Amino acid sequence: MSTPNNLIDLQNVSFHYGDGYVLEDISFSIPEGAFVGLVGPNGSGKSTLIKLIFGLLKPQKGNVQIFGKKINKFHDWSKIGYVSQKANSFNSGFPASVFEVVSMGLTSKLGLFKFMKAPHRKAVMDALQLVGMSDFSSSNIGELSGGQQQRVFIARALVSQPEVLILDEPTVGVDANSTSDFYELLGKLNKENGITLLLVTHDIGTITDKVTHVACLNKTLHFHGETNEFEQFNEREVSGFYGHHVHVLSHDHDHGGI
Amino acid sequence: MIQALWKFEFLQNAFLAGILIGIIAPLLGVFIVVRRQALIADALSHITLAGIAASLLLGKYFTFWQGINPVYMGMGFSAAGSLFIEQLRKVYKHFEELAIPITLSGGIGLGVVFLSLADGFNSDLFNYLFGSVIAISRSDLSAVAVITVIVVIVVTLLYKELFFLSFDEEQANVSGVRAKWIHFIFILLVAFVIAVSMQIVGVLLVSALMTLPVAASIRIARGFKQTIVYSIIFGEVAVLGGLILAYYLDIAPGGTIVLLSALILLVVLLFKRMKQWKS
Numbered sequence: 147m148s149t150p151n152n153l154i155d156l157q158n159v160s161f162h163y164g165d166g167y168v169l170e171d172i173s174f175s176i177p178e179g180a181f182v183g184l185v186g187p188n189g190s191g192k193s194t195l196i197k198l199i200f201g202l203l204k205p206q207k208g209n210v211q212i213f214g215k216k217i218n219k220f221h222d223w224s225k226i227g228y229v230s231q232k233a234n235s236f237n238s239g240f241p242a243s244v245f246e247v248v249s250m251g252l253t254s255k256l257g258l259f260k261f262m263k264a265p266h267r268k269a270v271m272d273a274l275q276l277v278g279m280s281d282f283s284s285s286n287i288g289e290l291s292g293g294q295q296q297r298v299f300i301a302r303a304l305v306s307q308p309e310v311l312i313l314d315e316p317t318v319g320v321d322a323n324s325t326s327d328f329y330e331l332l333g334k335l336n337k338e339n340g341i342t343l344l345l346v347t348h349d350i351g352t353i354t355d356k357v358t359h360v361a362c363l364n365k366t367l368h369f370h371g372e373t374n375e376f377e378q379f380n381e382r383e384v385s386g387f388y389g390h391h392v393h394v395l396s397h398d399h400d401h402g403g404i
Numbered sequence: 405m406i407q408a409l410w411k412f413e414f415l416q417n418a419f420l421a422g423i424l425i426g427i428i429a430p431l432l433g434v435f436i437v438v439r440r441q442a443l444i445a446d447a448l449s450h451i452t453l454a455g456i457a458a459s460l461l462l463g464k465y466f467t468f469w470q471g472i473n474p475v476y477m478g479m480g481f482s483a484a485g486s487l488f489i490e491q492l493r494k495v496y497k498h499f500e501e502l503a504i505p506i507t508l509s510g511g512i513g514l515g516v517v518f519l520s521l522a523d524g525f526n527s528d529l530f531n532y533l534f535g536s537v538i539a540i541s542r543s544d545l546s547a548v549a550v551i552t553v554i555v556v557i558v559v560t561l562l563y564k565e566l567f568f569l570s571f572d573e574e575q576a577n578v579s580g581v582r583a584k585w586i587h588f589i590f591i592l593l594v595a596f597v598i599a600v601s602m603q604i605v606g607v608l609l610v611s612a613l614m615t616l617p618v619a620a621s622i623r624i625a626r627g628f629k630q631t632i633v634y635s636i637i638f639g640e641v642a643v644l645g646g647l648i649l650a651y652y653l654d655i656a657p658g659g660t661i662v663l664l665s666a667l668i669l670l671v672v673l674l675f676k677r678m679k680q681w682k683s
């Protein structure tokens with residue numbers, strides 16, 4: 147395999163909010179076309195890691211590179227879509243239609259003092275189509291179910307046609323059926339639309355047949371590699387790391403003979 | 405009424421200013437309400453009063469100052485107050501709402517001291533507190549017109565950023581929206597709108613004109629743009645109806661405008677109830 151093109155690259159990154167490091171000496175990269183599953187117990191620093199990628203927090207040690215550029219030199223944020231852990235904790239009475247919420251995703255692509263035109267409106271409808279929410283474009287966002295809202299937020303992240311999509315526990319509060327539909331959707335975005343994905347989740351078992359890479363985080367990076375290597379990273383270790391028993395291999399499919 | 409409007413310049417001033425205020429106060433009010441900062445308007449209006457009092461005080465000692473419209477100094481104070489609030493919110497990160505009572509009581513305190521020194525407890529003060537149909541001069545009207553043009557242009561140009569920031573600040577930051585600048589510009593606009601609206605609605609009631617029409621609109625609108633449109637319609641009905649009532653009953657328009665806004669809100673809530681009942 148030729149050296150992959152890393153879209154996101156963290157080198158020896160350490161971070162603390164006040165006392166004590168939350169992340170320590172993390173080296174982590176996302177190759178183009180990958181679907182990376184990031185797992186770890188509550189408080190292990192997953193959301194913090196993502197905030198470092200977006201420059202919302204600055205590491206005390208180490209470097210963050212995005213599309214090969216130092217983070218402070220990178221400005222093309224419309225290339226990276228983000229669905230935050232708190233995306234659906236917005237004020238549910240907020241009077242915004244689904245169409246308007248998805249339009250927000252074009253803000254940085256349009257730039258200051260620019261207005262939506264016909265092609266932008268079409269892009270919004272296309273993004274809604276992609277997540278199967280076209281019928282709801284004029285509903286108020288607060289009237290939708292949690293799973294439907296999640297889809298709308300994905301559409302918002304997709305509307306600027308990003309190359310990378312980062313999702314922080316997007317299935318919290320979504321029922322099991324919708325969750326598996328949702329992972330299907332992510333798999334499709336990765337395989338058919340070629341979007342590089344970073345997914346933070348606790349569903350370590352359900353995703354191992356979708357993701358190409360797995361990363362286990364708990365202050366330090368315990369494992370980071372391709373999914374098939376992860377399966378050799380033995381089950382006992384993962385259980386110890388989570389503090390209870392976890393089914394890593396809850397699926398049985400062929401991994402291309404490796 | 406039409407005849408009177410034709411005849412008296414002061415009435416024309418009041419109505420034209422009212423029409424403009426009926427647009428800009430609810431327009432900014434929508435953004436304030438959805439961010440749950442409804443009380444900011446109250447804090448700023450009290451600071452504006454302190455500015456007006458300061459201007460009256462200066463006029464007592466320097467005769468040349470009497471020619472200067474006190475609204476300008478009110479605007480200056482209001483703008484300074486808005487920056488002060490932003491600063492306080494940073495200091496009290498986890499108690500952001502503390503900034504409001506601090507500014508509000510500071511404004512009243514200053515206002516009372518300045519007014520006492522200026523012997524300002526007279527009928528002029530009554531106009532500032534509750535609004536007036538007759539106190540709007542041509543120069544007041546042009547101040548309102550200038551502010552209206554600025555507000556409409558800025559909100560149009562920054563609409564998508566303001567909307568995004570109001571909905572989800574973190575996500576907006578991630579998308580590269582310059583939150584600090586936009587907050588700064590927005591709160592300055594609010595300060596100016598409050599200063600110019602005050603003469604018609606009054607210090608004590610100006611925040612109601614920014615929030616009540618929005619409260620009604622939010623109940624029935626689909627989407628954000630529609631919320632803005634309904635808010636402005638309700639605001640216009642309240643201001644124009646309130647001015648007409650105030651003129652005929654010979655009372656302060658602040659009261660009639662706010663009561664009409666409250667009535668609209670009530671009607672909307674009842675209407676919504678009935679619709680839910682039927683379905």
Ligand SMILES: Nc1ncnc2c1ncn2[C@@H]1O[C@H](COP(=O)(O)OP(=O)(O)OP(=O)(O)O)[C@@H](O)[C@H]1O
Pocket residue numbers: 163164168186187188189190191192193194195231
């Ligand atoms: N704003 C903050 N200020 C101080 N400490 C914080 C802050 N945010 C997070 N922390 C701490 O940093 C650690 C990592 O938090 P983080 O939110 O990154 O965890 P997480 O892996 O995303 O957890 P979860 O699975 O619950 O979402 C936690 O111990 C948390 O207490």
Ligand SMILES: [Mg+2]
Pocket residue numbers: 192193194231314
């Ligand atoms: Mg988290």
